[in-house]
Amino acid sequence: MRKKNKLKEIDQTMYTLLLREKKRQMQGLELIPSENFVSKAVLEALGSVATNKYSEGYPGRRYYGGNEIIDEIELLAIERLKKLFSAQHANVQPLSGAPANMAAFFALMEPGDKFMALKLDMGGHLTHGHLANFSGKLFKPVHYLLDPKTEMLDYDAIEKLAIEEKPKLILAGYTAYPRAIDFKRIKEIADKVGAYSMADIAHIAGLCCTGVHENPVPYFDIITTTTHKTLRGPRGAAIMCKEEYAKSVDKAVFPFLQGGPHENVIAAKAVAFKEASTEKFKEYAKQIVKNSRALADELIALGFRLVSGGTDNHLLLVDLTNKKISGGEAQNVLEKAKIYCNKNAIPYDKRSLFDPSGIRLGTPALTTRGMKENEMREIASLIARVLAKPQSGANIKEVAKEVQQLCQSFPFY
Numbered sequence: 001m002r003k004k005n006k007l008k009e010i011d012q013t014m015y016t017l018l019l020r021e022k023k024r025q026m027q028g029l030e031l032i033p034s035e036n037f038v039s040k041a042v043l044e045a046l047g048s049v050a051t052n053k054y055s056e057g058y059p060g061r062r063y064y065g066g067n068e069i070i071d072e073i074e075l076l077a078i079e080r081l082k083k084l085f086s087a088q089h090a091n092v093q094p095l096s097g098a099p100a101n102m103a104a105f106f107a108l109m110e111p112g113d114k115f116m117a118l119k120l121d122m123g124g125h126l127t128h129g130h131l132a133n134f135s136g137k138l139f140k141p142v143h144y145l146l147d148p149k150t151e152m153l154d155y156d157a158i159e160k161l162a163i164e165e166k167p168k169l170i171l172a173g174y175t176a177y178p179r180a181i182d183f184k185r186i187k188e189i190a191d192k193v194g195a196y197s198m199a200d201i202a203h204i205a206g207l208c209c210t211g212v213h214e215n216p217v218p219y220f221d222i223i224t225t226t227t228h229k230t231l232r233g234p235r236g237a238a239i240m241c242k243e244e245y246a247k248s249v250d251k252a253v254f255p256f257l258q259g260g261p262h263e264n265v266i267a268a269k270a271v272a273f274k275e276a277s278t279e280k281f282k283e284y285a286k287q288i289v290k291n292s293r294a295l296a297d298e299l300i301a302l303g304f305r306l307v308s309g310g311t312d313n314h315l316l317l318v319d320l321t322n323k324k325i326s327g328g329e330a331q332n333v334l335e336k337a338k339i340y341c342n343k344n345a346i347p348y349d350k351r352s353l354f355d356p357s358g359i360r361l362g363t364p365a366l367t368t369r370g371m372k373e374n375e376m377r378e379i380a381s382l383i384a385r386v387l388a389k390p391q392s393g394a395n396i397k398e399v400a401k402e403v404q405q406l407c408q409s410f411p412f413y
């Protein structure tokens with residue numbers, strides 16, 4: 001309480017902005033699949049004095065003095081993460097998912113090396129070889145695609161491409177893929193062509209560590225993850241790998257890519273890893289998928305086409321082609337009703353990436369608030385009502401009112 005008052009006293013403008021943002025988060029329906037609400041315990045660690053400390057290096061090997069407690073904090077985060085995912089080695093310093101991927105690439109590859117990943121407009125990430133990104137500029141990406149009929153991964157095609165291209169590394173793990181990933185098959189393919197196996201579980205980490213989705217960590221060479229999506233920790237990332245790559249990974253994070261680690265964030269990661277190891281979190285992860293399926297089923301019943309016909313995880317991709325509205329327009333009009341989602345390309349999209357044919361919806365944040373299948377069905381119908389009459393201000397207003405009522409029944413912070 002005192003801390004809050006201090007901010008109000010020193011900087012009324014920022015205090016008001018943060019209060020307004022908190023209200024926005026609580027009074028709207030957060031359906032962006034990469035977002036979540038961290039616990040108050042995580043927030044406390046994030047806002048702690050650990051932010052004051054310089055600790056370049058690693059526990060026991062720092063370039064600054066006064067790190068004995070910081071070492072304990074970072075070691076706790078490392079040990080908890082290793083246990084959570086059954087990892088041989090973990091680095092908790094990456095500042096976010098994109099730099100974690102950069103460090104992972106440089107740990108195992110040289111500039112110019114060839115790697116395979118899913119194309120961005122099929123569900124991949126910018127760091128998986130897009131030309132505007134380091135991954136496409138400094139390395140040589142070869143992209144695999146989704147099966148145009150099923151809109152799912154085609155493992156035989158991936159295997160064929162891997163045999164032809166002989167990449168140094170094969171990357172699995174996506175940003176907008178609503179289906180389960182057969183990590184075992186990807187690992188087999190990588191082994192067959194002598195490539196490193198890399199998993200980027202940024203989106204599904206919270207499902208992997210609870211067994212709700214297959215966990216690739218024990219047998220993949222290298223695994224990157226963000227900590228702020230389904231894992232429900234602070235904004236940040238981590239890298240896990242086999243013991244034999246531990247040194248390369250640590251060197252790639254520091255001193256190659258980063259300077260001083262953000263130990264307040266690492267403290268908050270440690271808290272989140274503890275929370276994620278509980279039975280309660282396992283129930284949470286299961287509920288995320290139940291909610292996702294309920295949302296998907298109801299949207300289908302209301303006449304929406306879902307990419308791949310449904311979902312196995314926390315997200316779904318809605319193809320709006322038959323609804324005569326673009327993804328960008330849908331995102332904007334839904335935002336007016338306080339329903340937050342993001343425009344997203346669908347596989348083989350005929351529209352541009354800047355205003356694609358789809359929207360991406362996810363359930364991690366609303367599940368954290370305690371919403372269940374009934375609320376998901378209600379939300380599906382609210383979305384349908386907005387998109388049925390996107391021009392009608394009165395219609396949007398009516399839905400916005402119902403959104404607010406729904407949110408009030410699920411207070412969080």
Ligand SMILES: *Cc1c(COP(=O)(O)O)cnc(C)c1O
Binds near residue numbers: 173203
């Ligand atoms: C979110 C995401 C990232 C990037 O994370 P940032 O923290 O935004 O840098 C990387 N890979 C995948 C698959 C993601 O979904």
